[in-house]
Every structure is written in C-alpha cells, then in structure tokens.
Amino acid sequence: MSSSSHPNIILTSSPDGPITAFDATAGVALCHFSGSRSPCHGLALVGNSFIAASHISPETPSSGSIHLYNWWSSTALHNFLVPEPVAPLEASPDGLYIFAGGVSGCVYTLSVPSGDxxxxxxxxxxxxxxLKISEDGSLLISGSDDGTIAFVPIFQIVENSSSLMLQSFVAHGGTVTAIEQYDSTIISCSMDSTVKFWGMFEGTKLRQVTLFPCAVMGVALDQMKTEFFAAGSDGFIYNGSSLNVGTKKHSNRGGECIRWPQKHEGGIVSLIIMSGGKNLVSASEDGKVFIWEIETGKIIMAFGTDMGCISDMVVANGIGQGLRLGKRDIDSWDGYGGFYKEELSRTLKETLDLEEVLKVAAKDRTRAIDMLESAISMYERLLELILKEAMKLGLGSSKK
Structure with a gap:
C-alpha cells in the first residue's frame, strides 16, 4: 500500500467498547472515542467535522440516541435523543444532516449540530x-429486515415537503444487509445469500448472483464499477464482475465469483475501497481489520482491537493531514484519548470549530449591525442640525 502525505484514518465501532481510530498506513491505534455501544452500520462521518455513532443503552431499551464527536475529544460533544432505538446512520455530503434508521421502519432526519x-x-x-446516499447526493436509499428497498429525494426530506416521493420495491427474501449505487443501478446484498442488481427507478431486477454459501453482509465496488466485492458471514471475501459479461479475470477462473483464499475468523461486517482503488479494507466481528491488495487478493496488513467485536467501519480520507500518524509519542495525545489539538491542521481545526466560529460571527454581526444603526442615527441627527443651521443662515441672508 503506497504511503500518502494525507493518510487515511480507519474508524471502527463496537457494541462492547469504544470507537477506535487507526492509522491506515502503519496499522497502529491512534485514539479511542468512548461512551458509545454501536450496532451494525451505526457509524458515520459527518462532513469533515464530526463522527456520529448510534448508541444502544441497556438502561433505556425503548429509546435511542446518537453520539456526536469531534476529532480531538474522546467524549461525545452532543447526545442527540431519538424516540426509538436506531442502528444505521448516514450523513448528508455537506455534513448538515444525519439520517438514522429506526427499529419501527421509520427514518429520522436530524439537523447538525443542534440535533433537532x-x-x-x-x-x-x-x-x-x-442506509446509503446516492452517488450524486440526491437520494436517501434504505434497506430493511422486511427485504424491501426504498428511496426518497433528500431535498424533500430536509425542506420538510408536505408529501414525499417515496418509491420502494421488494428486493430480497431476507434482511437487506448493505446497498451500493452507481449511475441508475442499485446493488444490494442480503441474509438470503444473494447479491442483486436493480434498475433504480423501475425497481426491475437486472441480475442476480446466488453462488454464495453464506449470508452476504456487505458489498463494495471497485473504482471503475466493473467488479464487486462481497463480504461473507463465513469470513471470506468474494470477488465478482458487476457487468453482465464477466471480466477476463473471472472468465479465466471459470466462475461468476472468485473466493479469496485468506479469511477472517468471524463474519465480515464492512468493506471499503481506498487508496485510489488499489486496496480493500475489511472489518470483522473477530475484532480484526485487514487491508487487501485488490490486484492479488492478498492481505498486506492486519491489525485490530482488544475492545471486542467490530460492528461497523468507516474510512476518513485525508483527515490525517497535519497529524503525526503512526507515532505513539505522549504529546500526540490530549490526555483523554482524542487527537491533541496542535496535531490538527489549521484548516481542519477551523472546520472542527465551525460551530463556535459561527456563534462568534453571529454575535459580531449583531454588534456590527447595532453599531451601524447607532452611527446612522447619529449622522441623521447631525444632518438635521446642519440643515437647521443652513436654514438659519439662509433666512439671515435674505433679511439683509
């Protein structure tokens, strides 16, 4: 895996322990974010500013919450309450909204950073x-335990339109475990051991791959959208063609899918492409993260956490700019687990402080408006006095 001046940071969540941040270049743990017990798909990046994690508390099983972290503190900055337990999270590309999927089948939209x-x-x-946001950021796509897929225009959600153009169709005979989307195609995988390709707007099935011996828990597409990678509950990764006609590599192997030989000891919960399409990252219930070379299908780095199993994984691209990644120096920590403030780049720091900056800017703007109004009022009075004096001088001159 080639090094980068802007390294990736891999974040993993757990139902039993904290969120852990790893340096993807060296495979070392950088810090922990505490206080969240997150279920499957319960981790999301909210713009460049925040990390969101759905939290399931045994003390309040009938309600749910979402913890919002910034990058330099290990404890949650905000705790957003929702009426029911939520698991999957997604965030709008601009980081202004978080979408959360509830156990009732409802999808909730929360404003950031207020949590309303x-x-x-x-x-x-x-x-x-x-949950999945479409490639162009216009649609929110959701999958369910009932085997259906639904999608809604995001602008209607955030503008609170009186009616939603919600479209849905039955996709699987079991839980929809993950969704990918490109162009007008949706790719879904399921507990029913299939990967399916759908025409988005018609809901018509374009293709079905059924050669899996286990439930498929996740799916990822290569950079060219010609191959897909399926996460098996048996710990294996399956590689297939996303085109109707298999690529030369798959044709030569004599099958629709290739099973990579190395495996996790537990079910894989997340797959993500990174490093410009050269590498695939997998996270498993066994608490391990593997980085694979896509060209060879071999593991090139393995690391993990002692905090228990992994429930979800996300990759923050380029967030590492300005961080001394891969070092365990005592001064690269803030004493609480988050990144030390001086380790953050100026641009990122300003981004992370956006909420406070906006508050200060609003106060400054109000003060400036008050001062301007006061100055206008003073100039108006001064003008009145000048006009009065001018009129007096004019009258005096006319009398003479």
Whole structure:
C-alpha cells in the first residue's frame, strides 16, 4: 500500500467498547472515542467535522440516541435523543444532516449540530437495516429486515415537503444487509445469500448472483464499477464482475465469483475501497481489520482491537493531514484519548470549530449591525442640525 502525505484514518465501532481510530498506513491505534455501544452500520462521518455513532443503552431499551464527536475529544460533544432505538446512520455530503434508521421502519432526519429532528417518515414495515446516499447526493436509499428497498429525494426530506416521493420495491427474501449505487443501478446484498442488481427507478431486477454459501453482509465496488466485492458471514471475501459479461479475470477462473483464499475468523461486517482503488479494507466481528491488495487478493496488513467485536467501519480520507500518524509519542495525545489539538491542521481545526466560529460571527454581526444603526442615527441627527443651521443662515441672508 503506497504511503500518502494525507493518510487515511480507519474508524471502527463496537457494541462492547469504544470507537477506535487507526492509522491506515502503519496499522497502529491512534485514539479511542468512548461512551458509545454501536450496532451494525451505526457509524458515520459527518462532513469533515464530526463522527456520529448510534448508541444502544441497556438502561433505556425503548429509546435511542446518537453520539456526536469531534476529532480531538474522546467524549461525545452532543447526545442527540431519538424516540426509538436506531442502528444505521448516514450523513448528508455537506455534513448538515444525519439520517438514522429506526427499529419501527421509520427514518429520522436530524439537523447538525443542534440535533433537532426535522423530519421522520415511515419507509418500511420492519427495522431499517442499512442506509446509503446516492452517488450524486440526491437520494436517501434504505434497506430493511422486511427485504424491501426504498428511496426518497433528500431535498424533500430536509425542506420538510408536505408529501414525499417515496418509491420502494421488494428486493430480497431476507434482511437487506448493505446497498451500493452507481449511475441508475442499485446493488444490494442480503441474509438470503444473494447479491442483486436493480434498475433504480423501475425497481426491475437486472441480475442476480446466488453462488454464495453464506449470508452476504456487505458489498463494495471497485473504482471503475466493473467488479464487486462481497463480504461473507463465513469470513471470506468474494470477488465478482458487476457487468453482465464477466471480466477476463473471472472468465479465466471459470466462475461468476472468485473466493479469496485468506479469511477472517468471524463474519465480515464492512468493506471499503481506498487508496485510489488499489486496496480493500475489511472489518470483522473477530475484532480484526485487514487491508487487501485488490490486484492479488492478498492481505498486506492486519491489525485490530482488544475492545471486542467490530460492528461497523468507516474510512476518513485525508483527515490525517497535519497529524503525526503512526507515532505513539505522549504529546500526540490530549490526555483523554482524542487527537491533541496542535496535531490538527489549521484548516481542519477551523472546520472542527465551525460551530463556535459561527456563534462568534453571529454575535459580531449583531454588534456590527447595532453599531451601524447607532452611527446612522447619529449622522441623521447631525444632518438635521446642519440643515437647521443652513436654514438659519439662509433666512439671515435674505433679511439683509
């Protein structure tokens, strides 16, 4: 894996322990974010500013919450309350909204950083199992335990339109575990051991891959959208062609899918492409993260956490700019687990402080407006006095 001046940071969540940040270049743990017990798909990056994690508390099983972290503190900055337990999270590309899937089948939209619920709608008859924002950022796509897939225009959600153009179709005979999307195609995988390709707007099945011996828990596409990678609950990764006609590599192997020989000891929960399409990252219930070379299908780095199993994984691209990644120097920590403030680049620091900056700017703007109004009022009075004096001089001159 080639090194980069802007390294990636891999974040993993757990139902039993904290969120852990790893340096993807060296495979070392950088810090922990505490206080969240996150279920499957319960981790999301909110713009460049925040990390969001859904939290399931045994003390309050009938309600849910979402913890919002910034990058330099190990404890949650905000705790957003929602009416029911939520699992999957997604964030809008601009980082202004978080979408959360509830156990009732409802999808909730929360404003950032206030945490206000600005919209909720019923998308499914059973728990929402996964969420995905379309490639162009215009649609929120959801999958469910009831086997259906639904999608809604995001602008209608955030503008709180009176009616939603919600479209849905039955996709699988089991829980929809993950969704990918490109162009007008949706790729879904399921507990029913299939990967399916759909025409988005018609809901028509374009293709079905059924050669898996286990449930498929995740799916990822290569950079050219010609190959897909499926995460098996058996710990294996399966590589297939996303085209109707298999690529030369798959044709030569005599099958629709290739099973990579190395495996995790537990089910894989997340797959992500990184390093410009050269590497695939997998995270497993066994608490391990593997980085694979896509060209060879071999593991080139393995690392993990002692905090228990992994429930989800996300990759922060380029967040590492300005961080001494891969070092365990005592001064690269803040004493609490988050990144030390001086380790953050000026641009990122300003971004992370956006909320405070906006508050200060609002106060300064109000003060400036007050001062301007005061100055205008003073000049108006001064003008009145000048006019009065001018009129007096004019009258005096006319009398003479």
């Amino acid at each position: 619920i600005i919209r909720s709608y019923s998308a499914h008859n059973k728990p929402v199992s996964c």
